[in-house]
Amino acid sequence: MLASQERKLQPWTTPLTGYFYTGPKRENLFHRFHVGQEQEPIVALTKLCEAFPDHADWMKWYSAVVLHSQYYLKPASAFDLPYGVLPAGVYRESEARLIPEAKNWTPLRAADRDAYIEQVHRGVRLGDDSYLRRFPVWFDFAAIPAFCCLRPRPLSAAAKLRRDLDAEDLAQRQAQWFVGRNPFSSSLMYGEGYDWTPLYSVRSGQMVGALPVGIETKGYNDAPYWPTQICWTYKEVWTAPVGQWIWLMDDLSIPATVRGLVDPANREPIEFAKSKAGS
Helix, strand or coil, rough: CCEEEHHHHHCCCCCCCCCEEECCCCCECEEEEEEEECCCCHHHHHHHHHHHHCCHHHHHHHHHHHHHHHHHHHHHHHHHCCCCCCCEEEEHHHHHCCCCCCCCCCCCCCCCCCHHHHHHCEEEEEEEEEEEEEECCCCCCCCCCCHHHHHHHHHHHHHHHCCCCHHHHHHHHHHHHHHCCCCCCCCCCCCCCCCCCCCCCCCCCCCCCCCCCCEEEECCCCCCCCCCCCCCCCCHHHHHHHHHHHHHHHHHHCCCCCCCCCCCCCCCCCCCCCCCCCC
């Protein structure tokens, strides 16, 4: 995984680094647009850091987490202000070659190279042939599981490992987006928040706390789209988003932190008092 990470700051309009390729040769960028697995390398590295604090390679694992959270996720979130939603990732025009040209290739019937390049161009141009997409380049299955649960997991895991309050705050904003702090002023979780809608749950019926596959886009646009109709894939109930939500909540449920200035020469115990109760 370490060999598959970009570790040099790229000379783009917004310099970024710390993202991953599919392998050590670093030929193709790492994307899983429908299943959603982009969080796994960083989550795995944080677990290694926690499990083996005295290992000789600890700093290598830790530095990879720092690069991804500090020099990729944080600056990239600025492209979606005021919401600060983490983007889908960096895409390259040249990667259109990975899409087979054969018409009998059926896993993604709508996929072709021209469509790929057009979607890439709807993102934010960074430099050379690289673009930053807020949403994935996708085709038949235009919805990503737990839109705001999968993406913040590397950030929340890094925040927990590094005790980074800024990263933790940014991760919280992703969860807030999912339950109403979004352009639709609507909660995507059934039964929670304001203006939530029924979900596509043909077997189990409507369940409080259920989460859909995720937000989609309209056509090739790189902006969130939440239609009123109750349809797959975007409003289909999955267990994966709920699992990711629980993991995210576990990362965010860190002990309370108090900031302040103290006199280093003072050796007296620090006491906290309730200002209203006077005790």
